[in-house]
Amino acid sequence: MIQSFYRLMIELTNGKWTSSILKRFALSKASRFFIPSFTKLYQINESEMEKNLKDYHTLHDFFTRKLKAGARTPDQNPQSVSSPVDAVIEDVGIIEPSHIITVKGKDYSIKEMLGDDRKVEKYSGGHYMIFYLSPSHYHRIHSPVSGKVVDQWTLGGKSYPVNKYGLKYGKDSLSKNYRKITEVKQDEGGFISIVKVGAMFVNSIEVIHEGDELVKGNEMAYFSFGSTVVLLFEKNSFEPLPSIHVPFDVNVGDCIGYISSVRST
Numbered sequence: 001m002i003q004s005f006y007r008l009m010i011e012l013t014n015g016k017w018t019s020s021i022l023k024r025f026a027l028s029k030a031s032r033f034f035i036p037s038f039t040k041l042y043q044i045n046e047s048e049m050e051k052n053l054k055d056y057h058t059l060h061d062f063f064t065r066k067l068k069a070g071a072r073t074p075d076q077n078p079q080s081v082s083s084p085v086d087a088v089i090e091d092v093g094i095i096e097p098s099h100i101i102t103v104k105g106k107d108y109s110i111k112e113m114l115g116d117d118r119k120v121e122k123y124s125g126g127h128y129m130i131f132y133l134s135p136s137h138y139h140r141i142h143s144p145v146s147g148k149v150v151d152q153w154t155l156g157g158k159s160y161p162v163n164k165y166g167l168k169y170g171k172d173s174l175s176k177n178y179r180k181i182t183e184v185k186q187d188e189g190g191f192i193s194i195v196k197v198g199a200m201f202v203n204s205i206e207v208i209h210e211g212d213e214l215v216k217g218n219e220m221a222y223f224s225f226g227s228t229v230v231l232l233f234e235k236n237s238f239e240p241l242p243s244i245h246v247p248f249d250v251n252v253g254d255c256i257g258y259i260s261s262v263r264s265t
Contacts, residue, residue, distance in 0.1 A: 023204070026224070031059035038062070042136030063139055064222050074142070074217025074253035078188055081145055081238060081257050082216055083250040085229050086138040087131035090247055092240050094127060095232065101128045110232060113195060114181060115155045122191055125235035129256065132228050133199075141196060141221040141229060142252050143214040145259075147186040152207070154180050156198070180205045180221070184214055189259035190237030194220075199227035217253055236260055 025031055035056055039046065046053060048071045056062040074082045091103045099111045099120045110128070111120045133139060156178040178198035185191055196205045204224035214220060240257035250256065 023224075026059040026063070029057060032057055032062075034059060035062050038135075042134070044136055048138075060224060063135075063224055065138070066140065067138060072142070072217075072252040075255040077255070077258075078146075079259050080255045081192075081231075081259060082142075083131070083252055083254045083256050084141050084144045084194065084220075084231070085131050085133055086251045087133045087229070088247045088249055089129060089244060089256070090132045090228075091130045092127065092244060092246060095123050095125060097124050099124055103130060113179070113230070114193065114232075115153070119151075119183065119193070122234045123193065123232045126233040127231075127238050127240060127257075128233070129231045129240065130228060131231075131250070133223065135225065138252065139223045139225070139227075140219055140252075141194075141223070142217055143184075143209070143220045144194070144216065144231060144256070145184060145186045145192060145214070146188070146216045147184040147192070147214055149182055149209075149212040149214060150185050150191075151183040152181065154178075178205070180207060182207070182220070186237070186259060190234035192234070192237075193230075193232040195230040195232065196221055196223070197228040197230060199223070199225045 035053060038044075038059070039053060039062075048067050050066040050068055056065065072086075091101075093101060095101055095110060099109055100107050101110060102108075110123060111117060114120060180196045182194045182196075183191060184194065198205055205221060205227075206224070207221045209218070209220040237260050238257055239260055241255065244256065
């Protein structure tokens with residue numbers, strides 16, 4: 001009953017027109033009047049922001065804000081993997097041989113998430129990690145590893161909520177939402193897929209890195225609203241920190257685990 005009601009409300013509010021209206025408002029100059037109350041409501045740390053509050057001219061500008069230089073520093077160990085976002089780690093686990101991950105008691109197919117049957121086998125038995133960004137979080141995405149981009153593609157249309165209720169009651173949000181995927185061959189290890197999942201209403205995911213080389217800690221993309229990043233690691237290529245017990249708060253650059261010695265060939 002709860003699941004059916006939740007899905008009905010989302011379908012009614014996540015249509016083409018409602019999404020368009022919200023996006024248009026976030027880009028309008030009138031939206032700037034909501035920035036102070038938004039900041040207070042979500043207790044956003046103004047001291048970290050690159051600009052003063054009055055210098056953001058729209059809600060979109062504020063959502064996609066940058067931080068001051070040095071506000072986030074990636075872990076310097078070349079074998080470490082760093083958090084790509086400020087977020088809450090909602091889940092971490094092993095991808096089943098059937099290419100399934102189970103999040104909040106709900107099964108998600110990574111074959112459907114990636115949309116490419118040729119890519120999924122390398123991730124079977126590997127780790128996955130799910131990072132949820134609320135509207136209060138810094139929305140820029142930084143590379144968790146150094147390596148070479150081997151592929152990049154876009155899938156999906158509508159976007160359903162990706163918070164804990166969306167993951168539990170929603171309509172396969174991780175595998176069906178609008179999403180942009182970047183697959184990287186790590187300098188120090190195997191393959192990793194960085195799945196950037198769009199949030200409710202606003203599908204904007206902007207990829208900003210140039211070329212095919214990623215450096216750990218450098219910006220690679222940003223969201224225009226709260227959303228989710230899913231990291232998929234090739235089998236035997238990653239070991240998460242044992243101290244991570246979900247839900248677990250992280251910032252960009254925090255060490256989340258280490259590249260394993262077993263490498264791809």
